[in-house]
Amino acid sequence: MSADAMITVPGVDRIRTRDPNNHLHCRKGQLLAYVGSRTTWSDLLMYGALGTTSAIYRHCYLRGGDRWAFDTPYVTDDDLRLLGFEVFQAGTVDLARFESGLAEFLAAGQPVFFYAPRHHFPYWLEFMRRVGTLPEEYEFLHSYLLCGASPTDVLLVDNIADDHEFFRTTVPWDVLRDGYAREPERWFTGCATVRQVSAPDRDGFEAAYRAFLDRFRDDFEVYDAVADHLVTDRASVTATYRAPGVNSLALLAGSRTLFCRFLAHTGHGEPVRAAYTRIAQLATVLSDRVSAFQEGLPAPSADRIRRGLTHLRGCEQRAARLLKDEAATLPQLLPAAVSSR
Numbered sequence: 001m002s003a004d005a006m007i008t009v010p011g012v013d014r015i016r017t018r019d020p021n022n023h024l025h026c027r028k029g030q031l032l033a034y035v036g037s038r039t040t041w042s043d044l045l046m047y048g049a050l051g052t053t054s055a056i057y058r059h060c061y062l063r064g065g066d067r068w069a070f071d072t073p074y075v076t077d078d079d080l081r082l083l084g085f086e087v088f089q090a091g092t093v094d095l096a097r098f099e100s101g102l103a104e105f106l107a108a109g110q111p112v113f114f115y116a117p118r119h120h121f122p123y124w125l126e127f128m129r130r131v132g133t134l135p136e137e138y139e140f141l142h143s144y145l146l147c148g149a150s151p152t153d154v155l156l157v158d159n160i161a162d163d164h165e166f167f168r169t170t171v172p173w174d175v176l177r178d179g180y181a182r183e184p185e186r187w188f189t190g191c192a193t194v195r196q197v198s199a200p201d202r203d204g205f206e207a208a209y210r211a212f213l214d215r216f217r218d219d220f221e222v223y224d225a226v227a228d229h230l231v232t233d234r235a236s237v238t239a240t241y242r243a244p245g246v247n248s249l250a251l252l253a254g255s256r257t258l259f260c261r262f263l264a265h266t267g268h269g270e271p272v273r274a275a276y277t278r279i280a281q282l283a284t285v286l287s288d289r290v291s292a293f294q295e296g297l298p299a300p301s302a303d304r305i306r307r308g309l310t311h312l313r314g315c316e317q318r319a320a321r322l323l324k325d326e327a328a329t330l331p332q333l334l335p336a337a338v339s340s341r
Contacts, residue, residue, distance in 0.1 A: 008148035023254030027143035046262035047209040053222040084198040090191040120179030223313040249287035256280040275319040
């Protein structure tokens with residue numbers, strides 16, 4: 001390799017966000033963006049995105065968790081295998097092993113994922129200062145998607161732009177080496193790579209979706225929790241992105257948006273698709289309104305937001321019944337043939 005040559009995985013320009021609501025854990029968002037650049041059928045991963053709001057309630061209100069720490073029941077390793085991708089986990093490695101093995105994976109067209117502290121990367125420091133991240137959170141770990149390397153630099157693909165879109169950034173190897181020297185125990189953890197090995201398993205997704213519908217139960221009580229805590233959250237939570245209501249609505253809007261993408265590939269009729277399109281739109285609007293209310297920006301009143309939450313809960317309940325009733329009558333829910341790009 002010449003001094004300035006960079007090995008880059010194919011199609012890196014096609015890696016785009018599949019999560020416009022920015023609600024997924026960073027690693028899952030990266031995996032989804034990557035596999036979406038490789039196959040037109042990545043939306044099949046979203047059959048479980050409807051999820052259960054009880055889990056969101058427990059995570060955000062009972063545990064005080066952020067949206068990005070929520071373990072979504074979609075974009076899982078098992079479902080990635082159904083899509084035709086294998087994820088290989090290497091765990092924690094040292095710098096020497098990371099450097100020596102990287103070129104082999106990149107030459108095979110496979111990106112490499114790893115965790116490292118955010119504050120070791122200048123572009124992350126600039127972003128956190130700009131958006132008002134709490135100083136005590138600067139040192140949190142982040143998953144990095146590495147798609148290229150030369151003897152002097154690595155190519156990272158990240159999504160901390162203002163519109164949450166993925167962009168490419170070149171980082172000197174010295175940033176990684178210096179960071180590792182400072183905190184070796186927190187670098188190159190959760191290392192992994194992914195490769196496409198087959199076409200999607202349509203029958204597997206059909207069975208997985210039907211099993212999901214069979215066990216789906218939800219009373220959507222999270223909407224009541226957000227309504228009940230609107231005012232107290234604003235008075236007690238200093239950072240908007242930490243508020244339970246803000247995180248809950250972001251998770252709801254994000255999951256419903258992705259579930260709509262899955263429905264587009266199914267045999268469900270227009271009434272079901274239209275119902276969930278409307279739910280995703282309303283959830284996104286309410287997510288923006290709750291965030292603005294929490295931050296003290298111009299926003300509808302608490303009572304108006306509460307009425308919107310009550311209305312959305314009713315929409316969810318009606319749509320869920322319609323979804324399950326229709327699925328029970330359809331002999332086949334997914335297209336008969338699935339081909340990969």
